Amino acid sequence: MTHASGTSFPTTRRTVLVGIGAGLTALAMPRPSRAAAAKSLRYGLSTFPPSIKPWENTGAAANTVKLTMYRGLMGYDGKAKLVPEVAESIDWPDDKTAVFKLRANAVFHNGKPVTSKDVVYTFTQIQAPDSTAYLKNALTNIAKVEAVDDHTVKFSLHAPSAVFTQLLANYCAGIVWSGSAADNPIGCGPYKPKSQERGVHIDVEKFADFYEKGRPMCDTIRFIAYSDENLRYAALQTGDVDLIEYLPWAQFDAVSKSKALKMAATTGPFMLLLFNVAKKGPLQDPKVRQAIGYAIKREDVIDAAFAGHGTPLFGFPNPEGSPFKLDDAASKWTYDPDKAKAMLAKAGYASGFPCKLLATSTYGMHQDTASIVQAYLQMIGIQATLDLPDWASRVKAGKDGDYDIAVHGLGGYYNDPDSMWPLLHSGPSNYTRSFGFSSKTIDGLLEKGRTTTDEAKRQTIYEDLAKAYFEEVPQVPLNWRVQADALHDNVSGFMAFPGWLNSSSAYSLDDTDLG
Numbered sequence: 001m002t003h004a005s006g007t008s009f010p011t012t013r014r015t016v017l018v019g020i021g022a023g024l025t026a027l028a029m030p031r032p033s034r035a036a037a038a039k040s041l042r043y044g045l046s047t048f049p050p051s052i053k054p055w056e057n058t059g060a061a062a063n064t065v066k067l068t069m070y071r072g073l074m075g076y077d078g079k080a081k082l083v084p085e086v087a088e089s090i091d092w093p094d095d096k097t098a099v100f101k102l103r104a105n106a107v108f109h110n111g112k113p114v115t116s117k118d119v120v121y122t123f124t125q126i127q128a129p130d131s132t133a134y135l136k137n138a139l140t141n142i143a144k145v146e147a148v149d150d151h152t153v154k155f156s157l158h159a160p161s162a163v164f165t166q167l168l169a170n171y172c173a174g175i176v177w178s179g180s181a182a183d184n185p186i187g188c189g190p191y192k193p194k195s196q197e198r199g200v201h202i203d204v205e206k207f208a209d210f211y212e213k214g215r216p217m218c219d220t221i222r223f224i225a226y227s228d229e230n231l232r233y234a235a236l237q238t239g240d241v242d243l244i245e246y247l248p249w250a251q252f253d254a255v256s257k258s259k260a261l262k263m264a265a266t267t268g269p270f271m272l273l274l275f276n277v278a279k280k281g282p283l284q285d286p287k288v289r290q291a292i293g294y295a296i297k298r299e300d301v302i303d304a305a306f307a308g309h310g311t312p313l314f315g316f317p318n319p320e321g322s323p324f325k326l327d328d329a330a331s332k333w334t335y336d337p338d339k340a341k342a343m344l345a346k347a348g349y350a351s352g353f354p355c356k357l358l359a360t361s362t363y364g365m366h367q368d369t370a371s372i373v374q375a376y377l378q379m380i381g382i383q384a385t386l387d388l389p390d391w392a393s394r395v396k397a398g399k400d401g402d403y404d405i406a407v408h409g410l411g412g413y414y415n416d417p418d419s420m421w422p423l424l425h426s427g428p429s430n431y432t433r434s435f436g437f438s439s440k441t442i443d444g445l446l447e448k449g450r451t452t453t454d455e456a457k458r459q460t461i462y463e464d465l466a467k468a469y470f471e472e473v474p475q476v477p478l479n480w481r482v483q484a485d486a487l488h489d490n491v492s493g494f495m496a497f498p499g500w501l502n503s504s505s506a507y508s509l510d511d512t513d514l515g
Contacts, residue, residue, distance in 0.1 A: 039219040039514060041491075044232045044244035047362050048199050048225035050392040054174040054185050055126055055133035057432070058395055060245065060503060063171040065223055067506035068204050068216075069109075070174025070187035073100050073119065073153075074165050076504055078511040080497040082165060082414075086114055086175050086188060086211075095160040095453070102151040106211040108177045109192040116147035121178035134172040137427030141450070159451040162458065166414040171504060190216040190510050200225060217493065217513035227362050227390070236261065236486055242514065243494060247486040248364070249307035255486050264496035264505075265484035267310075269411040270317050271301065271369050273476040276401050278436025282353050283404060289473035291343035292405070293333030296376045298479050305368035309482040316466035317477055320499040321415035323455060324462050331470035333477075340380045352381025358403035362391035369478065370407045398431025408432065409481070412500035417462045418450050419500055424474050437474045490515040 049062035054070045057063065075085030084090060087100040106114035123145045126133040141164070144156040157164065167173065177186040190212070191204035202223045206216055224241060226232035229248045235241045247255060247263060255261045273292065275283045282288045298312035314332035318324060344350060357377075359370035367388055374384045384405065389397065397403055410432055412419025422430070425446050426438040445465040452458050485496055485505070493511035497504055 039217070041218040041221045041243065041509075041512060041514060042241040043221055043223050044235055044241040045223050045225050046229070046232065046246045047227050047391045049202070050395055052202075054176055054187060055131075055135065055172050057134035057172050057430070059391060061223075061225070063503060064245065064506040064509075065202055065204070066174065067171050067189070067504070068191040068221060068509060069189040069193060070171075070176070070185075071189045072168050072170065072173035072175055074169035074173075076169060076497065076501065076507045078493065078495060078508045080495065080501050080504075080507075082169060085169070090165065096157045098155045098157070098164060099148070100153045100155070102153065103211045104151060105209075106188055107209050108186050108188045109207060110177065110186050111209070112177055112179070112186075113150075114175060114177075114188050115150045116153040117150075118175055118178045119153045120145050120147050122173075122175050125176070126173075132428070134422065134430065135167065135170060137425060138167055138421050160453055161450055162453050163414070163416060163418045163450060166416070166419075169504070170413050171506070191221060194220065212510065215510045217511060218509075221509065229364050233486070236488070239488070242491050243485060243487040243512075245485050246363070246365075247484040249305070249309050249482075251486075252307065252309055252482075252484065255484075260489055261486055262489055263484045263486050264494055265482055266496045266498050266502045267320055267480055267482050268499040268502045269409055269483050270313050270480050271305070271365070271407070271409045271478040272313075272317075273373065273478065274398070274403075274406040274408050274434045275437070275473075275475070276404050276406075276435040278401055279404065281404075282347065282349050283355070285347050286471065286473045287343050287347045288349060289476065290333070290470075291340040291347070291380065292377065292382070293340075293473065293476040294336045294343070295340040295380045295382075296373055296476075296478065297335045300376075301369050301372045302479050302481075304372050305365045306479070306481050310479045313477040313479050315477065316417075316469045317412075317420065317480075318417060318462075318466075319412060319415045319419070321501075322417060322499075324417060324459050326417070326462055326466045328463065328466060331467050333470075337376075337380060344380060344382075349381075352383060354383045354385070355404035356387050357384035358387045358389075358394065358397055358406040360391050360394040361388040362394070363409070365481070366407050366409060369409075373405075373407060373478075395431045398435070399429055401429065401435035403435070411503055413503055414501060415499045417465065418446070421446050421450070424469070434474050439468070439472050439474065441468045442472060442474065 045061040047061050050058040052062050052065050071085050073087040077083050086106050088103045089101045091099045141157050143158045146154045148154050174187050180186045190210045192207045194203040194205040196202040205220045232244050236244045255263050277284050302310040318326040359366040377384045423433050426443050449461040492513050495508040
């Protein structure tokens with residue numbers, strides 16, 4: 001049967017869920033026998049993926065599932081090192097030409113070989129005029145993709161690129177069989193789709209012909225949705241799952257002291273505020289957005305939403321592992337409510353204004369962050385009404401611009417300031433970017449930083465970008481957060497990738513095993 005996810009699964013018995021949360025139902029199901037399925041990994045997701053279409057980005061849970069089924073030309077090994085993936089090698093004849101040799105043994109889940117025709121098809125679809133692909137804007141530097149022969153693909157770029165291979169390792173760049181139906185994209189990842197109970201779980205099974213022999217280590221993975229973080233943690237404690245994402249921050253200390261459980265943690269994702277600048281009103285004025293930056297005490301967000309596990313973020317988000325230093329004290333929003341009020345008054349809003357503050361009820365960290373932000377906005381006269389839909393509705397509201405201010409949590413997808421491109425650069429609306437925001441200055445700096453390969457010159461470019469970010473306020477950063485997955489002691493091989501690579505940690509599921 002075909003689901004809205006865009007991937008067809010074999011027909012399976014449906015469970016009728018009446019008047020009870022999907023996560024709670026999953027928790028109440030009979031516990032599978034470990035002896036009967038010794039290599040079946042059970043992974044607790046934070047939400048049921050709104051979509052697992054290979055080129056769309058609908059959140060961390062979806063991207064985790066997608067990386068088991070779809071792989072791109074580049075990827076990351078189990079230790080977070082950038083490596084060729086579906087490609088066997090890459091050659092650069094000049095700084096605007098990349099030639100990839102495909103693995104001779106790479107095949108799709110339907111048994112068809114992966115050829116250069118499929119690569120050309122994939123990038124043609126991503127770049128199509130009506131495409132909604134997450135990387136469409138980020139890949140505009142591609143001038144042409146050509147099949148040299150069945151296993152050789154040539155990319156011609158408009159300009160040199162400092163980050164082209166990192167872009168191709170993204171979880172939204174999976175190669176799809178060129179004969180795929182629109183509602184059934186077929187990938188070549190280590191696992192293939194098996195079945196799902198909509199809203200409850202997604203099952204994938206080991207692909208016997210995966211090109212990396214000996215991988216993956218587990219025979220199946222069941223991704224179980226627990227939108228309630230306490231139920232998700234309880235499922236880990238009772239052994240109903242082996243691994244969970246988004247360990248509740250209040251449980252960090254308990255897990256660190258446990259003999260049965262362990263954490264895989266990193267600092268990288270950050271919390272921020274987005275703005276609808278397409279709607280006429282105060283938020284179109286960057287001085288009003290700057291005032292909001294000064295109005296919020298970030299330490300209170302960290303304490304309330306993350307149990308103290310995080311650090312304040314006052315300016316341009318420069319990730320751990322970045323080769324650049326961007327720490328200009330003049331481009332930071334320190335807590336200064338008097339300055340915030342003065343700026344509002346100068347902009348003509350001395351009495352404040354009403355607005356809708358969008359977050360989500362699915363993630364406690366989002367809801368708690370929104371509550372703190374609401375309180376601090378009230379202190380400077382901004383009356384924010386909370387809107388807390390489920391995650392799928394939150395994603396849609398972000399794409400549609402159905403908000404005034406939105407709380408969000410995200411990161412880039414590699415440890416370089418260029419990774420902020422889809423969050424800042426002009427392009428089709430998406431829920432990760434302020435609705436309607438556009439800046440020729442920021443666009444130009446992002447483009448210059450991407451096409452400059454000299455690191456010293458890139459340092460200067462990104463210093464200018466950090467200043468423009470502060471002046472034009474495409475978003476207001478709040479805090480870095482420590483993020484952890486939690487797992488049973490018998491689970492080996494899983495790794496939380498560092499910094500902004502954390503969103504690609506599912507690559508390590510290839511090496512994840514059960515002892």
